[in-house]
Amino acid sequence: MLTMPASLMIYVATQPVDFRKGAEGLALLAKDTLGHDPMKGVAVVFRAKRADRVKIVVWDGSGLVMYWKRLDGSGFKWPPIVAGVMRMNGAQLSALLAGMDWTRMRAPRIPQPKALA
Numbered sequence: 001m002l003t004m005p006a007s008l009m010i011y012v013a014t015q016p017v018d019f020r021k022g023a024e025g026l027a028l029l030a031k032d033t034l035g036h037d038p039m040k041g042v043a044v045v046f047r048a049k050r051a052d053r054v055k056i057v058v059w060d061g062s063g064l065v066m067y068w069k070r071l072d073g074s075g076f077k078w079p080p081i082v083a084g085v086m087r088m089n090g091a092q093l094s095a096l097l098a099g100m101d102w103t104r105m106r107a108p109r110i111p112q113p114k115a116l117a
Contacts, residue, residue: 003044004090008058009042011085014078016049026057034085038064044085046091051075060063069097078087 004010009041013034021029030044031037038044043058052075076096079086088096095102 004043004058004093006090008090009036010045010088010090010093011036011042012045012079012088013047013085014080014082016081017046017055019048019053019055020047022076023057023064026055026066027064030057036085043093045088045096047076047078071099074099079103096106 001086011030011034013030017026018104020067026044026046027038031039034044036042038057039059041059043056046055046057048055052065052071054076056063056068058064058067077098087100092105095105
């Protein structure tokens with residue numbers, strides 16, 4: 001199981017990429033094309049043309065890590081294919097990696113506290 005710190009910024013590349021690329025190639029693509037450098041403390045999620053594969057690159061403090069997963073018998077729920085990136089939180093990433101529909105996850109609305117006494 002992949003666990004990410006709550007403070008980690010997670011970005012999803014919405015366009016499919018060439019999955020023959022390794023960690024360094026994807027990190028360079030993220031930096032040059034998407035404007036988010038995995039070496040600077042962000043995780044970047046990439047999808048393949050087939051919706052059943054995902055790669056994530058992130059710097060863990062001692063090296064560049066690439067997480068790769070393929071779903072058997074189904075595909076991941078991806079955002080529409082458009083240019084650019086979108087932001088995702090850790091709970092949504094966990095749901096995506098589990099093959100769930102992460103778009104249905106919503107943070108509860110917490111009302112502002114009333115003034116004390």
